[in-house]
Amino acid sequence: MSRKFDIVGAGLGSPALLTAEAAQALAHADIVLADRRLTAVCPHAEVCAFSEMAARAVSSGVPATALLVSGDVGFFSAAGRLREQLLPYGEVRLLCGLSSMQYFCAKCGVPYDDLCVRSLHGRTGSILGAVSYHKRVFVLTGGKQNAQTVCRALAEAGLGGLTVHLGENLGMEGERVLTDTASALAQQSCGSLAVLLIEHPAAANACEPVRDAMLTRGQVPMTKEEVRWVAVSKLAVQPRDTVWDIGAGTGAVTLELARKASDGMVYAVERNAQALALLEENRVRLGGYNVWIVSGQAPAALEDLPAPDCVFVGGSGGSMRDILAAAREKNPSVRVAVTAIALETLHAARQALGALGFAEIETVQLGAARGRQVGDYTMMTANNPVFLLTGRGRP
Numbered sequence: 001m002s003r004k005f006d007i008v009g010a011g012l013g014s015p016a017l018l019t020a021e022a023a024q025a026l027a028h029a030d031i032v033l034a035d036r037r038l039t040a041v042c043p044h045a046e047v048c049a050f051s052e053m054a055a056r057a058v059s060s061g062v063p064a065t066a067l068l069v070s071g072d073v074g075f076f077s078a079a080g081r082l083r084e085q086l087l088p089y090g091e092v093r094l095l096c097g098l099s100s101m102q103y104f105c106a107k108c109g110v111p112y113d114d115l116c117v118r119s120l121h122g123r124t125g126s127i128l129g130a131v132s133y134h135k136r137v138f139v140l141t142g143g144k145q146n147a148q149t150v151c152r153a154l155a156e157a158g159l160g161g162l163t164v165h166l167g168e169n170l171g172m173e174g175e176r177v178l179t180d181t182a183s184a185l186a187q188q189s190c191g192s193l194a195v196l197l198i199e200h201p202a203a204a205n206a207c208e209p210v211r212d213a214m215l216t217r218g219q220v221p222m223t224k225e226e227v228r229w230v231a232v233s234k235l236a237v238q239p240r241d242t243v244w245d246i247g248a249g250t251g252a253v254t255l256e257l258a259r260k261a262s263d264g265m266v267y268a269v270e271r272n273a274q275a276l277a278l279l280e281e282n283r284v285r286l287g288g289y290n291v292w293i294v295s296g297q298a299p300a301a302l303e304d305l306p307a308p309d310c311v312f313v314g315g316s317g318g319s320m321r322d323i324l325a326a327a328r329e330k331n332p333s334v335r336v337a338v339t340a341i342a343l344e345t346l347h348a349a350r351q352a353l354g355a356l357g358f359a360e361i362e363t364v365q366l367g368a369a370r371g372r373q374v375g376d377y378t379m380m381t382a383n384n385p386v387f388l389l390t391g392r393g394r395p
Contacts, residue, residue, distance in 0.1 A: 003090030005057055006066045007082050009073040009097020010034070010041045012171030017103070022095050030062035038068045050078060054085035072099035076119045076140060100195050101138050104167040107177055108197060112138065115197075118263075120145035125240075128157050129263045129290035131198055133206035139196040147185065147194040154182035154198070157289045165197040166190065204287030206259040210252060215282050220250050220275045223314055223339060226368040227386045228253045231337045232260055234362075234390045235310045239263040244308045246298045246323055247315020251279040251291070257312060258288040264309075269294045269301050271317070299326040310335040313349075320345070321352040328356055332395040340387040349389050358391035 006025040011017040018026075018041060026032055032045040033053050039045050045068060048056050057065045073079035073094040086092045105112040116134035118127060121142035127150055130137045141147045147166055154162060160183030168176040168191055178185065182198070212225050223231070231253065237243060237260035245254045248268035258266045268283075268291055270276050276295055283291050294301050299322040307330040316323055320338070327334045336358070340346040346363075353361050365387055369380040 002063070004064050005086045005090055005092045006064070006095055007073055007079045007086075007092065008066050008068050008095045009077070009079070009099075010038050010068045010070055011072070011098035012100060012103055013038055013040060013070060014171045015041055017098050017171050019095070019097060022097060025093075025095055026066050026068075028064060029066035030064045031057075031060050032066045032068065033057060034068035038070060041068060042066075054082055057086060058089050072097045072102075075099040075101065076121070098171075100140065100167070100170055103170055104165070104177075104195050104197065105138070107167065107170075108165050108179075110136070110165075110197065120150065125263075126153065126265055126290065127198075128153065128159075129239075129258070129261065129265070131159060131162070131200050131203070132287055132289040133204055133259070133262050135200055135203045137196075137198045137200070139198065141190075141194050141196060142192045146192060147190040147196055148188060150196060151182045151186040151188075155186050158284060159200070159289055160186070163199045165199075166194060167197075168194040170195065202287065204259070206262040208259075210256045210259065210286060212252070214286060215250055215252055215255075216278055216285065217250055218274060218278050220272065220278055222250045222252045223386075224368065224383055225252075226383075227339060227366050227388070228256050230364070230366060231312060231339060231388055232256045234364075234388065235312065235335055235337045237261050237310055241309040242306050243267070244269065244302065244305065244311040244327065246302075246311065246313045247317070248279055248293075249275050249314060251282040251286075251288075253312055253314055254279065254291055255282060255286045255288045258291050261290065264290065265306075266291045267294055267305050267308075268292070269296065269298050269305075271295070271297045271301075298323045302326045302330075305330075307331040308334055311337070313338040316345075316348075320348045321355070324352050324356055324358075328358075328393045332393050334393045336391050336393075338389045340389065341384060346387045346389070353389065353391045357394055359394045361389065361391040364388045364390075 008022045033048040034045040116137045119140040121140045166178045241261045241264040243266045245268045248254045248270040254268040311327045338349045367385040369382040371378040
C-alpha cells in the first residue's frame with residue numbers, strides 16, 4: 001500500500017488563517033494528528049504529543065495521514081525532524097502555513113524582506129548582537145526568554161529607548177499588539193506565545209572594520225588597527241562565538257571582536273578605571289552592545305564568565321600563564337591570541353602556551369608604517385613592532 005504523509009503548517013492556530021491547500025489536506029486525510037493547542041484548527045484531529053507523532057502516524061496504517069505543526073513548516077519548525085522520521089514509510093509532503101513573522105509584519109505595516117530573524121523560543125543566547133548590527137530584528141520569544149526578559153536585556157545594555165513592537169497570542173482570542181520603548185515593555189508582563197519586532201535605525205555596520213579615528217583614546221594604550229585586524233582574523237571569530245578580551249583598554253580590539261561575533265557576546269575584562277570609562281564610551285559610540293564590560297583583575301575576574309570559544313590577551317598584568325590556564329580549563333579547545341611588545345612578554349607567552357599543551361602555536365612579528373605629509377613629500381613613520389602569538393587548545 002502506498003502511503004502519504006502531509007505535514008501541515010497550521011499557521012497561527014486559527015481555522016480562518018489556514019491555507020486552502022492545508023484545509024484540503026486535512027479534509028481528505030484518513031487521520032489527522034495534532035497537539036492539544038492545534039485541535040482548534042481541526043476539531044476531529046486526534047490529540048497526540050509531538051514526541052509521539054511520527055510513531056503514531058506510522059502505526060496508524062492508513063493510506064493518508066496529516067500531521068499538524070504550528071506556524072510555517074520552514075520557519076523555526078519541527079517539521080524537518082518529522083519529515084526525516086516519516087520518509088522511510090512513504091511519500092512526505094510539506095504544506096506551508098502563515099508564519100507569525102508574516103502575520104505580525106502585516107499588522108505593523110512593515111515589510112520583512114530585509115529583517116534579521118532570530119528565535120529565542122526555548123533557546124539560550126542573546127539578541128544584543130543582532131540588534132547592535134541590524135536596523136530591524138524579528139524575534140520569537142518563549143520559555144525563560146520571554147518578551148519581557150528580552151526587553152529587559154535591551155534596557156540593561158543601554159538600548160532601552162529603541163522602539164519595539166510586541167505581538168502576543170497572534171491570530172487567536174486575546175491577541176495583543178503593543179508598540180513602545182524597550183524600557184516600557186520590560187515592565188509589561190507577557191505570555192509565552194509572543195514575538196518582538198525591534199527597530200534600531202542607528203545600528204552599526206558589522207562589516208566595517210573599526211578604525212583608530214573612530215575611537216576615543218585618552219591616555220590609555222591602544223592596539224593599532226593593523227595589528228588588531230590581523231589578530232582578530234587569526235582568531236577566526238565566528239558569528240555566535242563567546243569571546244574574552246583580557247586587558248581590553250579603550251575597547252579597540254573588543255569592538256572589532258564584537259563585530260565578528262555579531263550573534264555572540266564579548267566579555268571585556270579591564271582593571272584600570274580610566275580605561276573602563278573609555279571602554280564604555282567607545283562601546284556606545286560604536287554601537288557594540290554585545291560587549292559586556294567586566295571590571296576586575298584577571299584571572300580572578302574570569303571565574304564567573306561563560307566558557308570562551310576564543311580569547312584575546314592584550315594585557316596580562318603578569319598573570320599570562322594563569323589567564324591562559326583559566327581559558328583552557330573552561331574550554332579545552334579554546335583559540336587564543338596574545339600580543340606582546342616586550343621580549344619578556346613574548347617569552348612568557350610562548351612558555352605558557354607550550355607548558356599548557358596548546359597546539360598550532362604560531363609567532364608573527366608585525367610592523368606597520370604610516371605615511372605623513374612633509375611638504376610635497378609623503379614620509380613613512382614606523383609604529384613599534386608587535387609580536388602576535390596564536391594557538392589552539394587540544395581537548
